[in-house]
Amino acid sequence: MAGPEGVIHDIGYQRYQGHRLGRRYAMWSLYVHSLRTAFGLGRGFKAKVLPWTLTAASGIAGLVIMIVSTQTGLQLVGYVDLVGNLTYVAIILLAVVAPELVSRDIGNSVMPLYLARPLSSADYALSKLAALISSVALALGPAMVIMFAGNAFSTKTGMTGVLDHAGQFGQGMAAVAIHSVVLAALALPLASLSGRRIFASTLVLALFLITAPIAEGLAELSRTPELPGMISPTNLVQGVDNWLLGGANHAVGVWGPMHGVVTLFVTCAAVGLLLLRYRKVSV
Amino acid sequence: MVRRSVHDVTLIESESLEKRYGGGTLALADLTVSIEPGVVGLVGANGAGKSTLIKLALGLIAPTAGRIRVLGLDPLTDVEQVRSQVGYMPEHDCLPPDMTAAEFVTHMGRMSGLPAATARERASETLRHVGLYEERYRAIGGYSTGMKQRVKLAQALVHDPELLLLDEPTNGLDPEGRQAMLGLVQRIGTEFGISVVVCSHLLGEIERICTSLVAIEGGRLLRSDSLSAMTQQSGVLAVEVDERADELVARLTAAGLDVRVQGRELLVRFDDDLTYDVIRDAVVDLDVSLHRLEQRRHQVADLFRDPAPGSEVSHGRS
Numbered sequence: 001m002a003g004p005e006g007v008i009h010d011i012g013y014q015r016y017q018g019h020r021l022g023r024r025y026a027m028w029s030l031y032v033h034s035l036r037t038a039f040g041l042g043r044g045f046k047a048k049v050l051p052w053t054l055t056a057a058s059g060i061a062g063l064v065i066m067i068v069s070t071q072t073g074l075q076l077v078g079y080v081d082l083v084g085n086l087t088y089v090a091i092i093l094l095a096v097v098a099p100e101l102v103s104r105d106i107g108n109s110v111m112p113l114y115l116a117r118p119l120s121s122a123d124y125a126l127s128k129l130a131a132l133i134s135s136v137a138l139a140l141g142p143a144m145v146i147m148f149a150g151n152a153f154s155t156k157t158g159m160t161g162v163l164d165h166a167g168q169f170g171q172g173m174a175a176v177a178i179h180s181v182v183l184a185a186l187a188l189p190l191a192s193l194s195g196r197r198i199f200a201s202t203l204v205l206a207l208f209l210i211t212a213p214i215a216e217g218l219a220e221l222s223r224t225p226e227l228p229g230m231i232s233p234t235n236l237v238q239g240v241d242n243w244l245l246g247g248a249n250h251a252v253g254v255w256g257p258m259h260g261v262v263t264l265f266v267t268c269a270a271v272g273l274l275l276l277r278y279r280k281v282s283v
Numbered sequence: 284m285v286r287r288s289v290h291d292v293t294l295i296e297s298e299s300l301e302k303r304y305g306g307g308t309l310a311l312a313d314l315t316v317s318i319e320p321g322v323v324g325l326v327g328a329n330g331a332g333k334s335t336l337i338k339l340a341l342g343l344i345a346p347t348a349g350r351i352r353v354l355g356l357d358p359l360t361d362v363e364q365v366r367s368q369v370g371y372m373p374e375h376d377c378l379p380p381d382m383t384a385a386e387f388v389t390h391m392g393r394m395s396g397l398p399a400a401t402a403r404e405r406a407s408e409t410l411r412h413v414g415l416y417e418e419r420y421r422a423i424g425g426y427s428t429g430m431k432q433r434v435k436l437a438q439a440l441v442h443d444p445e446l447l448l449l450d451e452p453t454n455g456l457d458p459e460g461r462q463a464m465l466g467l468v469q470r471i472g473t474e475f476g477i478s479v480v481v482c483s484h485l486l487g488e489i490e491r492i493c494t495s496l497v498a499i500e501g502g503r504l505l506r507s508d509s510l511s512a513m514t515q516q517s518g519v520l521a522v523e524v525d526e527r528a529d530e531l532v533a534r535l536t537a538a539g540l541d542v543r544v545q546g547r548e549l550l551v552r553f554d555d556d557l558t559y560d561v562i563r564d565a566v567v568d569l570d571v572s573l574h575r576l577e578q579r580r581h582q583v584a585d586l587f588r589d590p591a592p593g594s595e596v597s598h599g600r601s
Contacts, residue, residue, distance in 0.1 A: 013412060013475040016405065016443035020367050020396035029393040042386065109377045113438060116341050116371035117394045118363040 026119045027127045034131030038097045039138075050096045055139040058089045062143030066150035079147055079172025080247035083140060083179055084238045090136050090183050091208045091234075097135050098184075098191035099200035101128050107195030111281050121278040129188050129274065136180040144172040171245045178244075178263075182237050183208075185267045189274040208233060226255040236263050292355040294318045294446055294478050295340055299349035302335050302502075310335040311502040314349070318480065318507070321494035322472035325482045332502040333482040334374065337448050340480075341371055354445060367396055370439035374450040374482075377435065380424030384410055384434045387423060388441050395442035402441070409437045412475075413467060429460040436467065440477070447471060449481045453488065465492050522549040522562055523575035534565040553578060 039055075040047030065077050077085060105111055114124050148169035155161030190207055191200040211232040218228035229235040229250070240263050241247030243256025252259050300314040311332045325333050338344045339351050342358030342365060351358065358365045379387060385406055392402030410419045413433040418426070423434060432452060439447055452468060453461040469492040472479045483489045490496065490510065498505035524531055532549060535542045538561045541552040551558065559576070566573045 014408065015476070016397070016401070018401060019398070020442070021398060022367075022396060023363060025396060026394050029390070029399075033390055033393075043381065047381075104379055108379045109373075109375060110379055112343075112371070112373045113377050113391060114394060115343055116366060116369070116373075117391075118366045118396060119394060120362070 023118050023120070023123055026117065027123050030114075030119070030124065030127040031131050031134075034101050034128055035134055035138075037100060038131060038135035047100075051093060051135070051139070054089050054093045054096075055142065058086045058140055059142045059146060061086060061089075062146040063150075066147045070150055070154040078246075078248065079144060079168045080175045080241050080245045081249050082143060082147065083172055083175040084241055084247055084249040086140055086143065087179065087183070087234050087237070090140060090179060091205070093136060093139050094132070094183060094187040094208075095201045095204040098132055098187045098204055099194075099197040101132055102188060102192040103195055103197050103200040106192065106281070107197070115281070121281055122275050125188075125192075125274050125278040129184060129271065132184040132188055133180045136184050137176055140176045140179065141173065144169055144176060147172070175241050175245050175247065178240055179237050182240075182263055182267050183233065185270040185274070186233055189270055189277055192274065192277050224255070226252045227258075230259065230262055233266070236266065239263075293352070294320055294323065294480065295336075295351065295353050296355075297336075297339075297349065297351040300336075300339065300346050300351050301348035302332075302339060302344065303347045309502055311339070311346075311499075314499070314502070314504050316497055316504050316507050318497060319495060319509070320478040321509075322469065322492055323478070323480045324486070324489040324493035324496045325480055325499070326486045326489065326496060327484065327499040327505075329484055331484075331499045333484075333499065334450055335502075336499070337371070337450055337480070337482065340448060341366065341369060367442070368445040370442065370444035370447045370477075372435045372439040372447070372449045372452060374454055376431070378423045378431055381422055383421060384415055384419040384423055384426070384430075384437070388419075388434065388437050391438040392441040397442055405441050405443070406437070409441045410434070413437045413440070414463070428455045429457075429463070432456060432460070432464060433467075436464075440471070440475075444477060447477055447479045449479060451482055451484070453483070453485070461488065465489065468492055519578075520551045520553045520558060520562065521575060521577050522551055522573070523547055524549075524566065524569075524571045524573055527569055527571050530569055531565055531571070534569070535562065538565065548575070 036042055037047075039051045040049075062082060065082060069075050105114070111124075115121060119127075148165055151165045152162045155165065157164070186207060187204045190203040193203060194200040212234060215229045215232035215235055218231065219225035222228050226239070229252075230239070235250050236259060238247060238250035239252040239256065239259035242250055242252050243259055295316070295318040297314050297316050300311055300316075301309075302311040303309050314332075314336070325336065327333050335344070339346055340353045340358055342362050345359055353365050354368055356365050382390075385403075388406035388410055389402045392406050393399060397405060407419065410416075410433075413436050415430060415433050415437070418430060423431065426434065432455070436449070436452065439449070449468065453464050456464060465488065468479055468481055471477050472492070472494070481489055481493070486496075486498075493510055495507070495509040497507040522531070528544070528547075528549060532542050532544060535549070535551060540558065540561060543550045551562065562576065
């Protein structure tokens with residue numbers, strides 16, 4: 001194919017004799033690819049702005065709280081509660097990233113190309129979900145690390161202080177994990193309903209932002225405000241924080257286990273719906 | 284994974300295959316066909332069931348009756364094995380506009396199980412083979428239709444499949460682009476040694492590059508044969524005279540020739556050189572002026588157009 005003055009010599013088509021890796025590898029590759037997409041890596045500047053701004057915002061929040069508490073000795077917000085306070089960062093990130101991960105493939109009809117490959121539709125959906133969970137965790141996690149690093153270095157009680165903060169850091173990371181899994185699992189099936197990013201984003205935002213005032217309104221009418229409060233996913237995860245990790249944002253008292261069960265159920269149902277939705281993807 | 288040699292298995296084999304969609308639409312009915320390696324044209328009008336057959340072959344949908352085997356495997360149970368050896372190019376747009384071709388084809392290579400470094404290497408090789416050079420580092424959104432079709436072909440080819448399924452690869456291309464795409468498909472079949480099933484509703488276009496043809500209509504098999512078997516008759520002479528064509532037909536028929544009228548032309552079955560003499564003598568006797576006397580490259584379309592003469596042609600003269 002080289003032109004008369006060309007220097008590239010065409011050695012013809014080469015057959016591939018090497019090893020072919022299976023579905024697991026394809027899932028891993030799709031996960032890595034999606035995670036890179038989530039943060040705009042390998043994309044233009046525009047794709048990076050929002051995810052990195054949000055990650056930086058949560059990092060700065062962690063930094064400010066860490067500096068204030070180390071300088072003044074006042075514990076403004078605990079690790080777990082900071083995660084709870086950053087829920088809005090997580091929600092905006094989900095509204096940006098979830099459509100990026102799934103709506104584009106539906107809108108550009110890339111799905112047939114995936115499904116004609118060893119990957120099954122469930123493999124595809126689970127890889128995307130894993131990537132979305134990871135991207136939320138990556139946006140919230142640094143705040144925990146900053147809090148821990150600053151506090152551990154400035155502790156005045158030596159090793160005991162470091163261990164104390166390590167324990168709180170562990171709780172904070174557990175909260176990050178819970179929030180990431182639950183919120184991502186709820187957002188992804190919604191985003192996958194539309195091939196247009198704007199609609200997908202709206203659906204995700206609607207779920208989190210509309211349920212909050214409804215939950216608040218119902219809670220005011222109810223004798224047991226914890227129960228109707230569960231309508232809002234934000235309350236739900238913060239209730240779990242309160243029950244398991246000593247978070248103080250949303251006290252649920254004896255209803256802690258209930259929040260745990262409902263969270264688990266809602267998460268599993270959302271994943272189930274996601275898989276169901278992808279079984280129906282037309283090719 | 285053990286790779287089978289494609290040369291000793293049938294590419295696609297179906298037995299009484301039937302696919303009825305949810306709405307009750309019968310897309311394929313009782314299709315029994317055996318497609319041998321080579322460049323195979325799958326022809327039929329829009330809605331004849333070509334795409335359904337491809338989806339069944341990929342295991343993307345399940346047949347409602349009958350069975351299908353691809354490369355000797357069942358696409359529904361040996362999903363992974365079948366799909367890692369098959370490349371699929373869909374009919375419609377399927378490319379993300381904001382990725383570069385190099386990045387996208389690499390990604391698709393990895394999805395088919397190529398290790399990362401190999402995927403990158405093969406992606407740029409494949410893009411070069413389909414005729415995309417420096418453009419491959421630009422976002423696909425800015426590509427022409429022809430370039431997009433090439434990227435679609437490259438992503439089907441990147442993992443070096445044994446079988447390529449191309450659904451209307453010339454869709455939306457201008458005449459020049461169509462020729463280039465067909466040339467590419469032919470090269471893949473011959474030089475690359477990859478078997479190709481190419482769907483088209485334009486028989487005349489793909490018959491040039493195919494080694495065999497499968498024609499379906501309304502979900503049923505019309506005909507399946509190697510191209511040489513279809514065109515084994517020595518061919519057709521096109522005769523055009525300016526007047527008294529019907530008299531010429533009568534004369535030629537009387538002389539024992541098989542004549543069909545098509546527009547202004549008479550198509551005369553060509554048996555041996557004597558046919559020329561018969562036509563010449565007839566024209567001279569009638570004293571008409573002969574505008575054209577040429578040997579037609581056999582158009583397979585002629586065989587499909589009319590089922591009765593079609594079958595006659597393929598099985599010799601009756």
